[in-house]
Amino acid sequence: MESFTPYSALIGGLLIGAAAALTLYSNGRIAGISGILSGILVPKSVDALWRIIFILGLLAGSLLAGLISADAVVVEIRTTPLLTILAGLLVGFGTRLGSGCTSGHGICGLARFSRRSFTATLLFMTTAIVTVYLTRHLLGVI
Amino acid sequence: MDSSPARLQWQAGAALFLAGLLFGAGLVVSGMINPGKVIGFLDITGSWDPSLILVMGGGLLVTLPAFQLALKSSRPLFESKFYLPTLQVVDRKLISGSILFGVGWGIAGFCPGPALAALVTLDGDVYLFVVAMIGGMLLHHRLFE
Numbered sequence: 001m002e003s004f005t006p007y008s009a010l011i012g013g014l015l016i017g018a019a020a021a022l023t024l025y026s027n028g029r030i031a032g033i034s035g036i037l038s039g040i041l042v043p044k045s046v047d048a049l050w051r052i053i054f055i056l057g058l059l060a061g062s063l064l065a066g067l068i069s070a071d072a073v074v075v076e077i078r079t080t081p082l083l084t085i086l087a088g089l090l091v092g093f094g095t096r097l098g099s100g101c102t103s104g105h106g107i108c109g110l111a112r113f114s115r116r117s118f119t120a121t122l123l124f125m126t127t128a129i130v131t132v133y134l135t136r137h138l139l140g141v142i
Numbered sequence: 143m144d145s146s147p148a149r150l151q152w153q154a155g156a157a158l159f160l161a162g163l164l165f166g167a168g169l170v171v172s173g174m175i176n177p178g179k180v181i182g183f184l185d186i187t188g189s190w191d192p193s194l195i196l197v198m199g200g201g202l203l204v205t206l207p208a209f210q211l212a213l214k215s216s217r218p219l220f221e222s223k224f225y226l227p228t229l230q231v232v233d234r235k236l237i238s239g240s241i242l243f244g245v246g247w248g249i250a251g252f253c254p255g256p257a258l259a260a261l262v263t264l265d266g267d268v269y270l271f272v273v274a275m276i277g278g279m280l281l282h283h284r285l286f287e
Contacts, residue, residue, distance in 0.1 A: 003182060005173055009193040012172020013200020019165035020201065021208035026157035028218035028225050031165065033255035038279045042287070053155050055258065057162020062259035064163065065170035072170050075260045076178030077267040079250050088257075088271040090246025092278020095254060097286070098239025099227065102253045103165075105240075106198055111205035112213070112226070119232045124244035131248025132184040142249070 020107050023054070032104020033058075034095035079142060098124070154220035169259040172197045177251025184248055235286075 023031040027050060036051045066073040077084065095101040098120055100109060105124075109117020135142045150158075173179040174197055182191035217223055247253050252260070252271050260268045 003179070003189075003191045003193070005191075005193045006196055009172050009196040010200045012168040012170070012174065013197040013202075014204055015164050015168030015171060015200075016197065017201035017204025017208070019161045019163075019168060020205050021212065022157060022161040022164065024209060024218065024224070025212045026161070026219045027154050028221040028223060029158075030226065031161065033165075033253075033258065034279075037254060037258065037276075038283070041276060041279055042283050049150055050154070050158055053150070053158045054162040054165075057159035058166035058169075058255070058259055059162075059262055060159070061163035061166025061168075062170050062175065063166075063262045065167040066262060073260075073263055074173075074176045074178070075263050075265055075268060076176055077250065077252075077265070077271075078178065078181075079267075081267070081270055084250055084267055084270050085274040087246040087250030087252065088274025089278040089281070090242050090249070091253060091257075091271075092246075092275035092280075093282050094239045094241070094243030094246055094278070096239065096279050096282035098236050098241075098243055099229070101243060101255070102198075102247075103255050107201040107205055108209070109227075110202060111209040114227070116227070116229060116232055116236055120236055120240040123237060123240035124247060127241050127244025128184050128248035129186055131245050132181055133187055135249060136181070136185060137187060 016103070016107060020103070020111075024108070030104055030108045032100045032108055034092075034101040035099070035104050038096055083142065094124075151220050157220065165255065166259045168197075169256050172200075174253075175256045175259050177256075180247075180251035180253075180256070184251070 020031040023029050036054055040048050040051045100120060105117040105120040110121060169175045183194040250271060257272050257275060261272060
């Protein structure tokens with residue numbers, strides 16, 4: 001299996017885990033990206049600054065990793081613009097309604113033994129797998 | 143008074159920037175930033191690439207012990223308290239929201255963190271996704287908050 005990349009996936013996971021641990025340990029915050037981003041869009045008084053700093057750091061980290069190894073930043077999007085927009089709307093709306101995404105529920109919530117996060121993670125993983133099956137195999141629309 | 147301070151200590155800001163930096167680098171190194179790779183991971187009946195399960199595995203390897211340890215202390219290093227979610231019950235919003243998110247994730251292969259990190263590629267499709275994602279968040283805000 002040529003696409004199997006266990007070491008880089010594990011190292012990346014460790015980095016993400018370290019980032020979430022540092023965020024909680026230093027600032028007492030949950031490193032959930034959908035929550036952090038949405039809090040900037042609708043600023044509640046003094047709450048926006050820490051979020052902006054974190055996201056600037058995230059962009060810098062991505063940029064830095066790309067500078068160190070240019071072929072690490074591969075972004076292959078195979079959906080049509082219309083489907084990309086639909087997916088974006090669903091991800092934005094769904095993560096707010098469901099109070100979190102892969103990072104907030106999957107990495108942070110599970111580590112707190114949150115029943116809500118366990119349910120959410122199980123649901124979005126399953127739904128995403130079913131969606132890929134339906135769109136790529138059964139219906140073949142993507 | 144338990145409102146968060148208007149000013150961040152510079153150490154708090156530095157820690158947040160470093161955390162963001164590690165997070166962004168982790169998304170690139172792991173391959174999560176690539177929707178093609180993510181779809182390969184979700185495509186269990188196709189040519190399945192299980193790599194990305196190790197992203198969650200590696201993340202939890204750190205956060206499971208680290209969170210237990212951190213939450214034993216009375217407060218974080220640079221803040222007066224922990225800001226943790228207070229809701230405990232599994233409700234209809236959590237369930238339907240997670241399902242909608244899963245459908246969107248399965249269509250494009252992007253979840254919020256990787257989509258933001260991929261903005262640095264200046265790829266137009268990434269911007270299309272992120273603008274739509276922000277639109278979805280604002281729509282939720284208008285309807286429910």
